Amino acid sequence: MFLMAHPSSPSVVQSTTPVIASNLTDGVVDSCFFSTKKINVLLDDNNYLLWRQQVLLAIKTYKLQNFLDSRTARPSQLVIDDTRVSQENPEFARFEQQDSALASWLLSSVSPAILPYLIGLDTSAQIWNAFINLYGSKTTSHLMFYRMALHSQRKVDLSMKDLLMKIKGYCDSLASCGEVISELEHVTTILNGLSPDYESIITIITTSQVPYSV
Template sequence: MRSHRLEKMLLGSVQLASQTVVIEHEDTMDNKDYKNFVAQDSFLVSWLLSTVSPQLLRQLVGVVSIVEIWITVNKFFVSSKERELNMQSYISQIKEICDALATSGSPMSDQERIATILGGLPTEYRLFVTIILDNRDLITLDGVISILLDVELQQQKNFEQFNGLSISANMDQSFVTNSSQDAEANTFSSLKGDQS
């Protein structure tokens, strides 16, 4: 895309020209800029649709412009994140898009890949995103991926430990409640027995 100077279209920073232009005496003629825009947009749409996975392609049914496709793809990844994809799946999906861009002659740099990965993370990763961004000159793409996979693993362990503590606390509370009820019953029985 860069080699054809089409990345501005992808990002939506190129405005659609009017279909016709006014010439002398209010006569109109077809606008060459409009025709070029439509041809480039159609090329990008067909190229991108031919390079995405079937899973992602289903999300793009009815989308007609490159800007709409790009917005839909971004929304798809955000909603994928909200569906709690695991980190490996999320990174694989980002890699798939990056590979498709590279195949088209528009490879993303490692810094662009890092920015894409970090930009799509949920708020639980905000601290780690900040740390990574503060050290961006020292951390490679593989390093970022490794950090994020480790963070996810640690979060899963913490969640499992918390659930274990919660169950344990509930069982302890149940034991305390049953023990105190048994003690009350025994006390009541012994008091009843003393009265007889």
């Protein structure tokens, strides 16, 4: 049985995600695959990587990744029985039922604004590939923008506090896109943004045997 609850908010879900529960063996779901499993964010234009992380963790927990792979071969729809009569293949019916359950769960985890892009897609793999096509290139462009902005920051007329806050802001933006900036790069970016007036401080930090943290 597949249960779906429709969220009232386009961005946050606490207990309204669909519930699917059952026994699991080697990535096979008997009747349903998530038991009171909640996705805390609905997919929108600004949270693809966060949403993707939560969805993939849930799917990997139940070993259902193959349903997202368009290369996964579906069982034959018909089989020939001992009397040489064509009948529906139980494995096909099982696969289709499970795939439809996962596809419905994926659709329930996106905001209403995204749903029109998914009209006509009825398999988990089709829906997943649509997400990649919609947000893959956008994420790359965001990463490039934030990284260029991070390394172009200069103190100039900014106060030290404002410089540090701007650099931290770009580090946080990169982290939201899945690229975590190390402490070393964070500190190096700050030092590169300082004017020659801070040369003595820069020398102390860069020659120190003890790594500095932000």
